[in-house]
Amino acid sequence: MRRCTVGAACGRGFTLMELIVVIIVLGILAAVAMPRLQAALGARGDAYRDSLVAGLQLASATAQGHRRLVCASIDGSGQLALRIAAANPATTCSNDLPGPDGQAVWARPPSGVALVASPASTLYFQPGGGVSSTASGNSTDFSLRPTGMTAITVRGSHGLVE
Numbered sequence: 001m002r003r004c005t006v007g008a009a010c011g012r013g014f015t016l017m018e019l020i021v022v023i024i025v026l027g028i029l030a031a032v033a034m035p036r037l038q039a040a041l042g043a044r045g046d047a048y049r050d051s052l053v054a055g056l057q058l059a060s061a062t063a064q065g066h067r068r069l070v071c072a073s074i075d076g077s078g079q080l081a082l083r084i085a086a087a088n089p090a091t092t093c094s095n096d097l098p099g100p101d102g103q104a105v106w107a108r109p110p111s112g113v114a115l116v117a118s119p120a121s122t123l124y125f126q127p128g129g130g131v132s133s134t135a136s137g138n139s140t141d142f143s144l145r146p147t148g149m150t151a152i153t154v155r156g157s158h159g160l161v162e
Contacts, residue, residue, distance in 0.1 A: 048078075048109050049149045053161055055080045055099070055106035056123070056152070060159035062097065063125035069093055069135060072123040078115035078146070080107040088127055091135040109146065116145045123154060131156045 014022075056072055059082050063070040069085040071093035081104045083093035096104035109115060121133045123142055130139040131154050139156030146152075153162045 046149070048107055048113060049146050049152065051107035052080055052115075052144060052146070053152055055082060056154060056161040058082070058097070058106075059123070059125045060129070060131070060161060063127055063159070064129050067127040069127065070097070070125040071135075072125065074115060074117055074122075074144070078107075078109035078113065079105050081105050112147070113149075114147045118143045118145075125159055129159045131159050 059070045059072045062068075062082075062084060066084065068088045069090045069092075071083045071085075073081050073083070075081070082097035082099075083104070084095050084097050085092065086094045098104060099106040119133050119140065119142065124132050124135050124137070126132065131142065132138060133140045133142075141156045142154040144152040144154070154160070155162070
C-alpha cells in the first residue's frame with residue numbers, strides 16, 4: 001500500500017492481485033473440504049442404518065429372552081421406536097423399551113434420508129422368535145430401505161436381522 005501524505009487523497013481498499021489470491025485460496029480450501037464434508041454426511045447415514053439394525057436385533061433378542069411380544073414401529077419420518085408387552089400372551093405392546101439415550105426412539109434419520117418399509121407396518125417380534133405384521137399373525141419377511149444405503153432384511157420365520 002502506498003503511504004498517504006498530509007493533504008493528499010488516500011485510496012483505501014484491496015488491489016486486484018490481493019483479491020485474486022484470496023479467491024484462489026478459498027477455491028483450494030473448498031476443494032479440500034468438500035470430500036471431507038461428503039464423507040461426514042455419509043457416515044451419518046451409515047450410523048442411522050446401524051442404529052436400525054441394532055434396534056431390530058435387540059427387539060428380536062428381547063422378545064425371545066423375556067418371552068414377550070416386542071413391537072418395532074417406524075413412523076413416517078423413519079424413526080424406530082420399540083415397545084414391549086406387559087405380559088405374555090399379549091396382542092399389544094404397552095411399555096417403552098428405552099434407547100441408548102433413555103428415549104423410546106432408537107433411530108432417527110439424518111436429513112435427506114428416507115426409509116421405505118415393505119410391508120409398511122409395525123414389526124411384531126414374537127416370543128417364539130418369528131416376526132409378523134400383526135400381533136398374532138403368520139411370519140412375514142420385512143425389507144427396510146434407507147435412501148442410498150443397503151436394504152435391511154428381517155426374516156419372519158426366525159427374526160434374523162440382516
